[in-house]
Amino acid sequence: MADTKPKLAVWKFASCDGCQLSLLDCEDDLLALSGAVEFASFREATRNEIAGPYDLSLVEGSISVPADLERIRHIREQSRHLVTIGACATAGGIQALRNGRDAEEFMSIVYAKPDYIDSLATSTPISAHVTVDFELRGCPIDKRQLLEVITAFLFKRKPNIPHYSVCMECKRRSLVCVMVTRGTPCLGPVTQAGCGALCPACNRGCYGCFGPVETPNLPSLTEQWTALGASRRDIRQALSTFNTGAETFAREAARHDD
Ligand code: SF4
Ligand code: SF4
Numbered sequence: 001m002a003d004t005k006p007k008l009a010v011w012k013f014a015s016c017d018g019c020q021l022s023l024l025d026c027e028d029d030l031l032a033l034s035g036a037v038e039f040a041s042f043r044e045a046t047r048n049e050i051a052g053p054y055d056l057s058l059v060e061g062s063i064s065v066p067a068d069l070e071r072i073r074h075i076r077e078q079s080r081h082l083v084t085i086g087a088c089a090t091a092g093g094i095q096a097l098r099n100g101r102d103a104e105e106f107m108s109i110v111y112a113k114p115d116y117i118d119s120l121a122t123s124t125p126i127s128a129h130v131t132v133d134f135e136l137r138g139c140p141i142d143k144r145q146l147l148e149v150i151t152a153f154l155f156k157r158k159p160n161i162p163h164y165s166v167c168m169e170c171k172r173r174s175l176v177c178v179m180v181t182r183g184t185p186c187l188g189p190v191t192q193a194g195c196g197a198l199c200p201a202c203n204r205g206c207y208g209c210f211g212p213v214e215t216p217n218l219p220s221l222t223e224q225w226t227a228l229g230a231s232r233r234d235i236r237q238a239l240s241t242f243n244t245g246a247e248t249f250a251r252e253a254a255r256h257d258d
Pocket of ligand 2: 166191195196197198199200205206207208209210
């Protein structure tokens, strides 16, 4: 029976490994999953490596060095379905802070001998290079959402992942809005749900780790932040974190550049 199980492969590009660890963190559910699929590649869990093709590939990390370009195309060719997981794979991650800046200058400041570094000038999401079947947002991703996505692909149905904002999660939990009642800048209105409104539940604003919703109204939100006293620099910095490479966040951050 073992050879009839679907083959699941997990691939890492430029990233901190946190999203792969979310899969390991599934604990009991991971045991059930390993009974249902064959892990063909998952470096965080096993040295075992089985040749493709693969039924489902989970890709973590951004395209950041020249060698990534050929590797991601090869993985795409070998994968029936390809799902990107996390802010690096869906928006370029923290690495995308260098996009539009002088990457060579950064390297000369950080490294004593940058001559050995072979890096692309930009950090880009996987979807900029190959067709992606589904993007799972988060920094890191939510393990329940990850299990939902894997299960959906195994059972050939659409993943039931919400595309509404963190504000909806706030309302569902009957949380008091920190932006309305305390004047705390919050990215919740433009951030995709997935965390259960973790930060507003702790009386702090959302800083957008689940990335933008499908149609965010950034200009309207930053206008409200400005009314609350946020400076252009505050706004630019708030949009320049894990999801800085997401097009809508990057565009609004650039609009507040000096
Ligand atoms: S606290 Fe933030 S996420 Fe929650 S309702 Fe207010 S603006 Fe939306
Ligand atoms: S920053 Fe926003 S998306 Fe991230 S955990 Fe906090 S509330 Fe959730």
